[in-house]
Amino acid sequence: MNQPLHFVPSDEFRQRAQAVVENPALQKSFRGAMDFLQNKRLAQFPDDVALQRLRDLGEAIRQYSLSKLPDLLETLEAKLTANGIQVHWAETPEDANRIFIEIAQAQGARAVIKGKSMVSEEVELNHALQAAGIEALESDMGEYIVQLADEKPSHIIMPAIHKTKVEIAELFAERIPGVDYTDSVDELIQIGRKVLRDKFATADIGVSGVNLMVAETGTLCLVENEGNGRMSTTVPRIHVAITGIEKVVEKLTHVPPLLSLLTRSATGQAITTYVNMISSPRKPGELDGPDEVHLILLDNGRTQAYADPQLRSTLQCIRCGACMNHCPVYTRIGGHAYGTTYPGPIGKIISPHLLGLDSTYALATASTLCGACAEVCPVRIPIPDLLIRLRTEAYKNPATAGEAVRGAGSAYSSVAMALWHGWAATYRYPTLYRLFTWCASRLRFLTPRKQGGWTRNHVAMQPAKRRFRDRLNRP
Template sequence: MSEKPLHFMPTEGFRERSKAVVENEFLQKSFRAAMDFLMTKRAAQFPDADELESLRRLGERIRQNSLDKLPALLTQLETNLTRNGIHVHWAENADQANAIILDICKKHGAKRMVKGKSMVSEEIEFNHAAEAAGVEAIETDMGEYILQLAGEKPSHIIMPAIHKTKQQIAKLFAEQIPGVAYTEDVDALIQIGRTVLRQKFLEADIGLSGVNFAVAETGTLCLVENEGNGRLSTTAPRVHVAITGIEKVVEKLEHVPPLFSLLTRSATGQAVTTYFNMISKPRQPGEKDGPEEVHLVLLDNGRTQPYADEELRKTLQCIRCGACMNHCPVYTHIGGHAYGTTYPGPIGEIISPHLMGLEATATLPSASSLCGACGEVCPVKIPIPDLLVRLRSEINSKPGSGSPLQGQGAGYSRLMTAVWRGWAAIYANPAFYRLYSWLVSRFNWLTPAGQGGWTSVRTPLRPAPKRLRDLLAERE
């Protein structure tokens, strides 16, 4: 297990990290194969383009409705959860969220925690806070469990250990789990994990989980999962703590089925997941199972920043399906770790700047060819490429001249601004452009052979000796 939280600026070393993956032929092949598999599975779930489009429109409207009414819905959610006997806590940032959860642990004398998969708990780096407080927090999602043993972070929000091979996992299990012999048999590996985790479920005195949808009108927490570890984490221990971002609320129960369907089909290409949990109350008198106490932690951690901006608010429509990363050619080539963020890929590029500030994430929005594959598959129609372009402009504009975003202007460069101003001065003036383009065509032999990043894998760009306007003039 790693000793320290990995607090680093994603921007620092992004290029080195991505280069290392790009040059690793093995990783290139395995990411490509994994993404191809996921894309094919998703495509098979949406054979009817019209149905897909109308479902996406519905998903978008449900999520936009949630965001339009967010303050009221959060109040309603709190009221209904409280009425149902679920304790509601509000956390502005990661430290507050960790303190709230550890406080609950302390109150119950809980030392052994089982965790269902929760990206928000990754976002707040809960495991490190737990370790420091002497709470053993065990990941029970198989992928997360593997990563915890390896001391690594997830590289994908749905399939956290997608970068790991079965050989690596076999070695890891043999080294880290007492009494386990090396085996590459996947079923045997799963059984080993299950056996270890089953014992942890029995011993745990507190469970932590995420939330996929929090229903305001009923006060219900919905949890989508495949392994049953989510159900065990939320029912076996005496206390269950759920944590989620404030944007995950939906107004009505009837809003859940379309989003659930979009989520599972987009994420893993499943018509439905193996488990769908609806948590509405702690254990009631006469009931044989379920936790005696249930808590929900609602986390802001930067989410109110995009919320305050009409365009950037669309970022919060996300239901965390991961389809944007599966379809992203950049993610396919560099994998999740290169981003250096909890949320990688296209969604990570547009949400991390709000969670971590633009100073730390200034490189991320530029790491996209704006091919639009992410926006095309997004089940709730987040215009990811447009939001990337917007963030690029916030990053490059002079500090104080853009929107009030944390770190706005972080990438401001007087030189680059001067270059683009010069470019605009030429291209906005037809006479200047004619002169400039005439010069570069007539003197095209002066074009440098080395053109920075371009010529690292391409021949130099050289203007044609005659422009189109010259060829047209010659015709007359």
């Protein structure tokens, strides 16, 4: 089914992006979707002063939680274990998949129903399960559509945002047995509901992500609108939650502000339809709920981000997707062009830790540093600063690049570096600068007509006949 996109080389990033930019239908659907999400968010924050205060609090809570991360993880583990939830640790995607398959095999599980989980996308759980002969079906409507189409989500909150209802109607008619073409959204949703209902009732394991984990009570918080998250965590006999190690907060009272920031920033809702707080498996005497609850805590490069004081702020993220909704680049190229699980600005800053900078540095360069992402980020991640930092890491001399980011120095070119050093010197020394500009204006006929990336979209640059300085002196 889905092909892993992990290994799509970055140099194809430009071609994928180009293809989307040249597709007017996609342009229209992304623009429409982003305008919709931007307006919905804005309507939720009518009072800017209140918004800034709430963002301050959100940022403070996330930074505080990260400052105590190893302690909170230990408290969380102890509390969850006491509550009867089994905690597993995974350093790599392979670890996570292996743990999952062991849980499934120990129970003889054949079918898994999945609530929405970006971390399960990150480890490509569906692939691993399929290879182990276990059926894995997505139940979030957007994820279900994307899975039917053998694609990957193009947005972390709205996975099928790149598809029109007509495309989805055609997909349903073609892929779901016994379904006739209809482009009524209500009917399409009812078709999905019907197919998936049977699966909820019969699946052995329900999978979910986690939005926030609370250390003091040992609670997993899940936010959703459809009810598939509740279904996946209530109906099957076993519930396996999978998430990144950074998603923990200390106190229950840290949840409401983050929850409010999350849902308002993500989809412009004061609160989602359901907020689901799970603290244990079914207790004796209770009438329903899973007998077993497991939590898989995934590292996958997060400890690398954590180790650097500046890059650590990447882990403040609560995955609302507001940065992509407001990104002029994301709006034009869509989520698939990035080739990574997490697209958009957050994808640019988290992917290098998950996959290495060598395969992802091009993403960090695809930004005008306009700062829209940082302006809307509910927990104030300084995304443009992190992009500059990652660019710097990528272009460092590999010999002296250090170990802050795996793959640092992979974009290094000694010629380019020499040119930049020359450029810097020219601007540092006035005599050199004057000499350079004097020569440039005299030798302007030598300017190449093809100037790399610049002339792909612009007229070639040429020095003026007379320097600005000369015109000032002799108007």
